[in-house]
Every structure is written in C-alpha cells, then in structure tokens.
Amino acid sequence: MKNFVSVHDVTDIDSLVGKALSYKANPYAGQHLGVNKRIGCLFLNPSMRTRLSTQIAAQNLGMEAIVFNVGSEGWALEFEEEAIMSGTTVEHVKDAAPVFGKYFDILAIRTFPSLKNREDDYSELYIKQFIKYAGIPVVSLESATLHPLQSLTDVITITEELKKSKIQPRKPKIVLTWAPHVKPLPQCVANSFSQWINAWGQADFVITHPEDYELSESFTNGATITHHQDEALKGADFVYVKNWSTFNDYGKIYESDPGWMLTNKKLELTNHAKVMHCLPVRRNVELSDEILDGPNSIITQEAGNRVWAAQAVLSEILQSK
Numbered sequence: 001m002k003n004f005v006s007v008h009d010v011t012d013i014d015s016l017v018g019k020a021l022s023y024k025a026n027p028y029a030g031q032h033l034g035v036n037k038r039i040g041c042l043f044l045n046p047s048m049r050t051r052l053s054t055q056i057a058a059q060n061l062g063m064e065a066i067v068f069n070v071g072s073e074g075w076a077l078e079f080e081e082e083a084i085m086s087g088t089t090v091e092h093v094k095d096a097a098p099v100f101g102k103y104f105d106i107l108a109i110r111t112f113p114s115l116k117n118r119e120d121d122y123s124e125l126y127i128k129q130f131i132k133y134a135g136i137p138v139v140s141l142e143s144a145t146l147h148p149l150q151s152l153t154d155v156i157t158i159t160e161e162l163k164k165s166k167i168q169p170r171k172p173k174i175v176l177t178w179a180p181h182v183k184p185l186p187q188c189v190a191n192s193f194s195q196w197i198n199a200w201g202q203a204d205f206v207i208t209h210p211e212d213y214e215l216s217e218s219f220t221n222g223a224t225i226t227h228h229q230d231e232a233l234k235g236a237d238f239v240y241v242k243n244w245s246t247f248n249d250y251g252k253i254y255e256s257d258p259g260w261m262l263t264n265k266k267l268e269l270t271n272h273a274k275v276m277h278c279l280p281v282r283r284n285v286e287l288s289d290e291i292l293d294g295p296n297s298i299i300t301q302e303a304g305n306r307v308w309a310a311q312a313v314l315s316e317i318l319q320s321k
C-alpha cells in the first residue's frame with residue numbers, strides 16, 4: 001500500500017479487516033515494523049478519535065507520532081497552483097510538503113470540505129497536493145469527501161459483530177440513515193461508508209434520506225436508495241446513523257425534521273439492529289439518548305476499533321516501503 005485515501009488503495013478488504021482484528025487480539029505483534037520511523041499527523045481541523053487512535057496505532061507499531069495542528073498552530077497554507085499569495089496564506093503546500101517529507105516516513109492529514117464550492121471540495125485538492133509534493137506515503141485522516149479510516153473501522157466492527165451473531169450465511173442488511181442536525185455537515189462519512197460497503201459487497205445495503213439529500217452516485221451506486229426511513233429499517237441488522245448536508249444544491253440544510261431521529265420505536269422495525277455512528281454525535285438531535293445509552297448501540301466498540309484500523313493501514317504501508 002503506497003497511500004491510503006480511499007477504498008481504491010486496498011486490494012483485499014477482508015484481509016485488511018483480518019489484520020486489524022489480529023492486532024486487536026495482539027496489539028504489539030508488529031512492534032518491530034515502525035522502529036526508527038516517524039509519522040507526522042497534520043490536522044487542519046479538530047479531531048479527538050482520529051488523532052488519538054492514529055497516535056496509539058503508530059506507537060503500537062514502534063513508531064514515533066508527532067501531531068501538528070496546522071490549522072491553528074502552523075502557517076496558513078496555500079494549495080492553488082500558480083497562486084499569487086498576496087492574501088492570507090503564508091506558505092505554499094509545494095514548499096511545505098517536501099519539508100514534511102524530510103521529517104517523516106509517513107504523512108497523515110485531516111482536512112475538511114469548505115461546503116461552499118462542490119467542484120473544489122470534490123477535486124480533493126488538499127490531499128492530492130500533499131501526495132504530489134510530500135514524496136512519502138500519505139494517509140487520509142478524513143478529506144473533503146471521504147473518511148477511509150472510519151469506514152475501515154466500520155467494516156471491522158460489522159465483521160466482529162457478524163462473527164458473534166447468527167445472521168450469516170445470509171447477507172446482513174445494513175442501512176445508512178440520514179439524521180437531523182443543526183448545522184451543515186460534510187458528506188465524507190456517508191460517502192465513504194457507502195463506498196466501502198459497496199466495495200465489500202457482502203451486505204444488502206440500503207440508504208435512506210429525505211428528498212434532496214442524494215449523495216454522489218459515484219459512491220452510492222450499488223445501494224438501494226429510499227426516502228422512506230421506516231421501509232428501509234424493516235429487518236435491518238445494522239443501522240448506521242449520520243447527518244450530511246445537501247450534495248446537489250451544495251452544503252445546505254433543507255430539512256431538520258426530528259422525525260428522522262432514530263428512536264427505540266423505530267428500532268422495533270429492525271432485526272434487533274446494532275446501531276452505529278462515527279461520533280461526535282449531538283444527543284437528542286441526531287440520535288436519541290435511549291438509543292445511545294441502550295443495548296443496541298455499538299458506538300464505543302466502533303470508536304475503540306479506530307486504533308486497529310489505523311494500525312492495520314500503517315503496518316501495510318510500513319511493510320510496502
């Protein structure tokens with residue numbers, strides 16, 4: 001594995017999931033892989049889980065992890081080619097990224113979309129410029145359109161739960177449902193979850209959202225899409241809850257109908273579904289207390305698995321170097 005920015009960087013999802021679960025069983029098995037190696041974790045935006053789990057994963061592999069909050073502590077970076085830098089940006093990525101390439105063996109980056117210009121966000125300029133100029137492997141800690149470490153974690157968590165259940169040999173029904181929120185959020189987690197579940201190909205995958213909240217077909221193709229949440233939830237084995245803003249009329253909130261929030265009553269429609277969310281979550285807006293504090297929630301297990309997802313990816317890159 002050279003870089004890790006989407007599911008397309010993975011040749012065998014099940015094998016990567018297996019590697020993550022073997023690290024979960026034996027966290028220090030790969031401690032020799034990262035000796036005398038250093039990862040730089042650059043954050044242009046806030047994070048709790050991604051930041052901590054990536055550092056722990058690196059340390060489990062014997063690597064040193066250095067976190068740099070570029071967004072709040074670094075020089076404001078310019079990403080446009082041929083920019084005339086007479087505004088607020090101080091340093092071009094063309095100059096900064098090769099320096100990171102000298103300091104680190106792997107570069108991991110978190111950026112967010114602007115949610116103002118869809119073409120710019122979906123061009124993934126930031127992460128592509130780091131790949132172009134750093135000269136070392138780049139790992140996405142969430143980009144403008146995708147969150148691959150989260151999605152790998154989600155497949156790991158589903159695999160783990162399937163092993164404990166009697167669902168197989170039939171395919172599990174996995175439902176991605178839109179949920180209300182008070183501010184426009186990126187489509188990254190929903191895009192990425194869709195991309196990974198479709199590529200994994202081992203589920204009956206349904207996406208449900210209000211009208212006008214369509215995601216990009218480049219990620220959702222292969223899923224069944226419905227505007228009827230109750231219909232979607234029927235017989236579900238896993239319900240993945242997430243808000244996202246509009247894709248077509250980009251970055252807007254049209255709908256904050258509290259009727260879309262998952263409750264125990266709605267959960268009765270499912271096959272005792274496990275409920276997932278990437279966190280952070282706005283309680284009683286996006287997801288109800290009764291679900292989050294109830295027996296069907298696997299959100300803490302899911303967040304814990306972020307370590308093993310990151311460790312599997314970093315070890316693949318270290319072994320390819």
Ligand code: CP
Binds near residue numbers: 047049050278
């Ligand atoms: N799920 C996730 O990426 O969490 P953080 O934003 O806290 O990293």
